Amino acid sequence: MRSHLRHAVLAGLLAVFSATPAAAALRVVTTTEDLASLAREVGGEKVEVVALAKGYQDPHFVEPKPSFILAVSRADLLIAVGRELEIGWLPTLISSARNAKIQPGAPGYLDASLNVKILEIPTVQLTRAMGDVHPQGNPHYWLDPGNGRRIAQGIRDRLTQLSPADRAFFAQHYDDFDKRLAAAEQRWDAAMAPFKGTKVVTYHRSWPNFMERFGLNVMGYVEPKPGIPPSPSHTLELIADMKAQGAKLIVVEPYFDKKTPNAVAAQVGGTVLELAPSVGGEKEAADYIRLFDFDVNLLVSTLKKVTGK
């Protein structure tokens, strides 16, 4: 049995090395498709990127599969969203994969949140009464294009550290992405400008960065506390608040139940809108820039109807 296992391991190692050409692409594994898209923008053909969680999955809860362990065990670089978003599944995956290169603290582990703008960092001592609050701030930070740029910078610097010979290549790819993103941002800002200050409700606290960036005002949440399903008293309060403040739009992530948002919308004469919180959450949202194209287009056409502007 033991010698069988050893043969199997040897055969596997041979397969890995023989399949790798001389100028090997860096194997990058990301926890979400957003990070994968940014890594592809910066790394071009010098990287091979695999995303673990699909864009339509709630990144808080992901069921590990055998392929995840295999991908992480072979990765040269693991990029995580951080801020405890993946705390439920990534730490055991990393220890199961036993890859020294990508352990937290090693050069092959990149916490993408380290140089971005984080909102909602608690300033008081957290208590259990406050719900499933992330003590290190809101982890849905990639939904601000400014943060997308900062994540891409972090990836560029880390790829350069891992493969110094490709410094110019990564720099050029980053600059190209930066230019395209800046042009797209002008487009999005122009489209969203008429709706500055509009009050909206979201289901989970997934959208603070997005809403702040585009000047919308989040006045409430369908969840009474992060991670806690809607309760009757909170729902009634939310309906009263929305009526009082004239809020008509409820933004929902694809993986939450629409029953309560629909009931609230019916009460206040409003609209429920499902936006894609991640690349791959909708077919059209195939990469980082197209994610915002998709969300902004949908939001603008809905806001036109809701606000009459």
Place this chain on the structure above:
Amino acid sequence: MDPVILTFLAAPIAASLIIAGIHAYLGLHVVERGVIFVDLSLAQIASLGAAIAVWQGHDPHDPAIYWMSLLFTLIGAFIFAMIKGHNANVPQEAIIGISYAVASAAVILTMSKSTGESEHLKDMLVGNILSVQWSEVWLTGGIYVLIGVFHYVFRRRFIEISVDPVGAAARGVPIRLWDFLFYASFGLVVTRSVAIAGVLLVFCYLIVPSVGAMLWARKIGPRLAIGWAMGGLVSMLGMYVSVQFDLPTGAAIVCTFGFVLIVMALLRPILISRVR
């Protein structure tokens, strides 16, 4: 299939074989007693204990959580031991079902008041066999060996009260005490297994091998042998399916259990006619 994956599946495979070993045995008792859902009920009662400890302000990694869930398991074992035969008009399975429903709802209520670490409590019920670590495998194996030895030493007593409780009582065996010992040791096993493999998978490891064995054999010895063979075989086959088609491992093993049971049922007439 990529053979490298085997080195990463070693811990899950070891865990599944350990679980298969003790559950195929306990399953014989459970099926014999007709208390099919007792494992779900005890697991839920244990997680209620954990939920209450978290609500009391204990950190999720605090040993207090484990002791509290153990205490609740023992209380559940005590209740199940006491109700048996007390009032013949109420089936024991009904009490077990009620305990399950009330304990589940109480967990939801407790969690709604102690929201901070609800993810950890969810983990207790939907453990994932793929992410099991070697330290857990060793600890669990050690506990199961102790419980297995305990059951082996008193095997006649345990089998007697499961197969023929009325006769045992007539012979002066303290049924309630032995029932309590059975449910308490059973609860210890189930609580740990569920934390590793999740409710669905543990239920299958407990019930399916003994049902499969009943199709093919009458005596306890052969039934145990068939149960162990089936549990081990299905674990391997399920892991293979999970790797080959990249499916979540626990669910792949559960469906493999169902498939193998159907095959065993189809083969039964051939086997039986040969014996005759």
